[in-house]
Every structure is written in C-alpha cells, then in structure tokens.
Amino acid sequence: MTLKLGQRSFADDATLVMAIVNRTPDSFYDKGATWAEDRAFDRVAEVVAQGAEIVDIGGVKAAPGTDVDIAEEQRRVVGFVARVRAAHPKVVISVDTWRAEVAHAVCCEGADLLNDSWGGFDPALVKVAATHDVSLVCTHTGGLTPRTRPYRIEYADVVADAIRSTVGQAERAVSIGVDPRSILIDPAHDFGKNTWHSLEITRRLGEMTATGWPVLVSLSHKDFVGEALNLPVGERLAGTLAATAVCALAGARVYRAHEVVETRQVVDMVLSIAGRRPPERTIRGLA
Amino acid sequence: MSEHGVSTRVVVLPPVPALLPSCLGRTDPVIDLRNACRKAITWLVEGGTAPVTVLADAPDQAARSRGVEVPLGIRVARALLDEAEHRQEIRHTDAPTPGERRLLVLANGSGCRSEKAPGHLDPRSFAYDKRIETALAEGDSAGLAHLDAELGRGLLAAGIESLRQLGAMRLDVETADLLYADDPYGVRYWVTTWLCDAK
Numbered sequence: 307m308t309l310k311l312g313q314r315s316f317a318d319d320a321t322l323v324m325a326i327v328n329r330t331p332d333s334f335y336d337k338g339a340t341w342a343e344d345r346a347f348d349r350v351a352e353v354v355a356q357g358a359e360i361v362d363i364g365g366v367k368a369a370p371g372t373d374v375d376i377a378e379e380q381r382r383v384v385g386f387v388a389r390v391r392a393a394h395p396k397v398v399i400s401v402d403t404w405r406a407e408v409a410h411a412v413c414c415e416g417a418d419l420l421n422d423s424w425g426g427f428d429p430a431l432v433k434v435a436a437t438h439d440v441s442l443v444c445t446h447t448g449g450l451t452p453r454t455r456p457y458r459i460e461y462a463d464v465v466a467d468a469i470r471s472t473v474g475q476a477e478r479a480v481s482i483g484v485d486p487r488s489i490l491i492d493p494a495h496d497f498g499k500n501t502w503h504s505l506e507i508t509r510r511l512g513e514m515t516a517t518g519w520p521v522l523v524s525l526s527h528k529d530f531v532g533e534a535l536n537l538p539v540g541e542r543l544a545g546t547l548a549a550t551a552v553c554a555l556a557g558a559r560v561y562r563a564h565e566v567v568e569t570r571q572v573v574d575m576v577l578s579i580a581g582r583r584p585p586e587r588t589i590r591g592l593a
Numbered sequence: 594m595s596e597h598g599v600s601t602r603v604v605v606l607p608p609v610p611a612l613l614p615s616c617l618g619r620t621d622p623v624i625d626l627r628n629a630c631r632k633a634i635t636w637l638v639e640g641g642t643a644p645v646t647v648l649a650d651a652p653d654q655a656a657r658s659r660g661v662e663v664p665l666g667i668r669v670a671r672a673l674l675d676e677a678e679h680r681q682e683i684r685h686t687d688a689p690t691p692g693e694r695r696l697l698v699l700a701n702g703s704g705c706r707s708e709k710a711p712g713h714l715d716p717r718s719f720a721y722d723k724r725i726e727t728a729l730a731e732g733d734s735a736g737l738a739h740l741d742a743e744l745g746r747g748l749l750a751a752g753i754e755s756l757r758q759l760g761a762m763r764l765d766v767e768t769a770d771l772l773y774a775d776d777p778y779g780v781r782y783w784v785t786t787w788l789c790d791a792k
Contacts, residue, residue, distance in 0.1 A: 585618040592611040593704070593711060593778035 309520050309559065310487040311360065311398040311441045312418025319582065321554070321573050324360035324400060324562040325353035326526065329382040333367045334539055335527050335564055343386060350390050354397050356566040361394075362421055363387060363412075364402035368497070370453050376407050384411045391416030400443075404452050406430035413438035421445075421562075423494065423524075424452040426475050436483030443490045443522055444475035448498025456498050464503040465510045468493040469517060476519055490560060492522040495549075496529050504530035508549050515557035524562035525549045526569075547572045555580055601694050601764065602640040603787040604633045605729060607701035607780070608649060608666035608751055612673065622777075629773035629784040630673055634697075636786055638679045643694035645674065646684045648755040650699070666699030666752060689758055694791075698759050700752025702726070702781030703745075710779020712749040721748055722781040725756065726774055729785040732766025734759065749780070764789040 309316040316322060327349050331338040340346035350361050365382035366374045374382075383401055390399055400419035401412045404427045409420050413434060420435050425447035435442040446468035448459050461467045472491035480486045493514055495504040507514075508530075514521050525531070531545035532538060543565060550561060550569055554576035563569040577583035610616050611623045612630065621627060637645065649666025656665075667685055674683065674697075689696060702725055703718035704711045721744060728736030737760030745753035766787045773784035 583619075587620045587622050588616060588618045589611055589622040589778060591711075592616050593609065593780045 307518065307520060308487055309490075310485060314359075314396070314398060314418075315487075316359070320559070321577065322359040322398075322560045323357065323566050323569050323573070324362045324522070324560050325349075325356075325358035325566050326562060326564050327353070327361050327363045328367075329363060329365045329386055330367045332371055333364070334369060343389075346386060347389060347393070350394065350397075353566050354394055357570055358397070358566045360398040360400050360419065360560065361390065362400040362402050362562055363390070364421075365408070366403070366453070368423065368453065370455065376405055379403065379405065379408050380411050383408065384415055387412045387417050388415040398441075400441075404428050404431065406434050409434040410438075413440055419443065419488075421492075423447075423492075423497070424450070425471065425494070425497075426478075427452050432475075432479045432482050432484065435479065435488075439485065439488075441488035441490070442479050442484050443492050444472045444479065444519075445492045445494045445497065446471045447494055450498045456496075456500060459498055459500065459503075461503065464499065464506055465493075465513050468507060469514055472514070473517055473519060489519065490522040491517070491519045492524060495523070495525055499530070501530040501533040504528070505534065508552050511553050511556035511558060520559040521553075521557070522560040522562060523550070523553045523558045525553065526563045526565070543568065551576045599694065599791040600640075600767070601696065601787075601789040601791055602637050603696045603698065603759065603764065603766075603785075603789060604637045605698045605700055605756070605759070605783060605785040605787075606630050606633060606669075606673075607782040607784075608664075608669045608699040609701070609780075609782065610665065610669075612669050614672055625775070626773055626777075626782055626784070631676070633772055633784050633786050634673045634677045634679075637695055637697060638674070638677050640695055644681065644684050645670075645679070645695045645697055646686055646689060646693050648686060648689055648696060648698045648752075648758060650752050650755060651687065664699075666755075670697050670699060687754070687758065689762060691762065693762075696759070698752065698755050700750075700756045701783070702748075702750050702776075704749030704751075704780040706776045706781060707779040710776075712779075714779075715748055717744065718748050718781070721745070721750070726771070726781070726783060728760075729783055730769060730771040730774075732769030732787055732789075734762060734764040734766055734787075734789075736760065738763075 331341040365379040402421040404424035419441040421443040425445040527542040702722035705715035768788040
C-alpha cells in the first residue's frame, strides 16, 4: 500500500529509515547526548544528510524515571518541532508521545506523524491524528501503562496478540477519520514483552506484514538484543542489524534506528538478496 | 542511397551483458554506450522493412557446458531491438549473404586493455584494436576480412569471426560513422554505422 506521511507519499516497495532524535536527558542509549536543543538540531541535520526519511522526536524516555508532565514534554518538543520544520521542510517529522495534548501541540507546529508508542493509552490521541490529517503508528504494548516495564507478562500467542491489538487500533483510527494510507503498525519489541516474546515477534514478523498494514520495527540496541547476546548497551549494533535484516526479509517498511547509514545498508542489502531491490550498479563480469 | 534505390545498413556494436535489462541495476554503468547503441539501432530500424540479420558468435564450448544456448549477441540484439519497438523476427546467421539490407553485427575488441580489465593487461591489445577501429571508422570492409581470430580469442575479443564475415562481404561503404569508441572497463567497445551501396 502506498504510504502517505505528511506531504510525502512512498511507493509500496519503499523502505524508510526513521532516525531517533531524543530531547531527553536520560534515554538509555545516548544518555542525554542531544538533550541540549542545539545538539538535537545538529543531530537532525546529520540524519537527514545520511538519508533518513523520518525523524522521530521524543521528549520522554520510555523506561521509568523522573516524571515528565505534559507541560515539560511540550517544552521539550513543541518548539523543537517548529524549528526542525522550518529548517527541513521535506523530512517527515514524527513525534514519539502518548499524550493527546502534546500531539495536538506538535501537529500545530508541523509534525507529520504521531508515534503512539504506548499503544493507544490515551484514546484521544487518535482524534488528534484525524483532526490534523497526520499519520499514526499503532503499537502493541500488551496493555501496559506508559513508562512501565513488563513484569511476568504472558501471552497465549504474542504474535497473535500483537496483530489483534495493532490491527484493531488501526481499524479504529480509520473509523475515526485517519487516512488508511497513513497508518503504520509496530509490534514494539521489548514493550510489554520479555526477550522470548521479542525474538518470536522478530521470527514471525511475516505474519504482521501479511496483514497488509505497513509495519514499523523499532529494534535499535534494545534489551532483547542485549539479552540474546549478553551484551550491554553500546555493544548491540551487530545484534540490532541482524534483527533488522530478519525484519527486512519479512517485509517491514519502516526501521526506527539510531544508526541511519548502517540500517539503510542492511535493509538495502537484504532486499537486493531477496530480489526485491535491484543492486545499485552491476558491472562485475558483465563488461 | 545507391543508384538502384537500395542500400544496406550495417551496425556494429558490442555484445555487452550489461546492456541486457536483466543485468541492469539502479544506475547504468554503460549509459554512454547504451545511448550510442540506441542511436545506431534507431537508424537501423528506420532503414526500411527488410529483415534484420544478426551476425553474432555462437556460445563457446564452455558456455554451452553451462547450459547457455542462445548467443549473448542475439540476446543483446533482441533487447535493443525490442526497446526500439522493432518486433519483427530477426535472422541469426554466421554467413551473411550479399542480399542483406539490414545487418547487425555484435563484436568488440580486446578485453585486456588495463590491469583491471577482465583479462588483465595485455599490451598486444592496442595494436589489435587499433586495426579494427580504423577499419570501422573508415568503412574499410576489406580491412576486417583477415583479422587474427586466434589472437582475438586470446585477448577476449568477441565477434571477430563475425567481423571477418562482414569483411568478406566487401561492402562498398558510402558513409561510416563511429558513434562510440571507448574502453571504460578495459574492454574496447565500438558503435559504428555503415551505409553501403548495394552490390
């Protein structure tokens, strides 16, 4: 399905890299590297130059920690979205938030996509997407409250639950008025999942892509990679890229990542191997 | 056009696999060559309704042992003609007759013109290719008749027997146009058109 994100449309065989841009002092991977607004702004310029089609701006770390209320979240992201919009008119601006109030404010400043990474926790957020005619990520969290960790969470079938939840959210969004071409579904590795769950989601991602809804995967340096390889944050790039390759083979469309260049290369290489993307240039043995 | 109102059009171009649509990636490594081939093929197709005869090497024993049956030159010719929307049957021959009116010859020079070339550097390439290139550029049909086919094989040249056959026709070339001559990957490519008086 053609994907419409903001003013841009992407063909049904296009894959997109969504670069993570944190406006937080405490996110797990970069630990506040772009907390200063100018640093975050430089990061946007860098990832756009690297070819990221989407930037995903977040003002609240996913894990538990210091409380960030609506006013503080807005202070972190709303003005920043406006600044990015002015400097980069073509990049798709995503904002990672579960709050309708924040969503409304960023859409007023030019955000194109709401990454509802806590799976519809605030039901009013979908209405904001419909009202502003922006795109939406529908996420599986197993019903967790924002910023909580999974604790002894169990599923009869985690993939079936992820499909039921995300497709249900997508259908609800359409019924409320969100453009069906503008909806992504995300199984949300690690969110409401132990490592076994996330590995199974990865292994069976083809069942999600088979729904026809474009699938976003967010794999970058997550704990399921760390536990699979017994590696700390900072040493998980190879594992992240291996998971990226498996998801690319299964047909994921959007890859939320810290490393844009490496992610793009892995996705392109896998698609070339799969025969879904011609190689860039071939002359070896053909001259 | 000859005094009898009938002429023969000859195109010589190289049987380069990279010209095949099935070998084309996202960017074209032989775009200049391809454009020259398109120009020559268009000229050939526009030259009347007579069948196009393709003069191309048969697959060698090694290729046949790998299951290749249709000559590479024929496949390249077919692809270029298809692109020019020339849907008529083409005739493949290794022995052209004097009555040919549209002749497409698939040949290239040495593949040993640099250290990165498919056959590495062989200094004999340059004199060998120069002789062919001069004959093509000057419309010297007879100059192709006695090319050294064995040396050509050693230099990874292709279609030398076809060029010899073209030479043996002793065509009376009215206009020769060398549209392209280069060796971007260590293989000498030519795209040539000859307008010949009919015998």
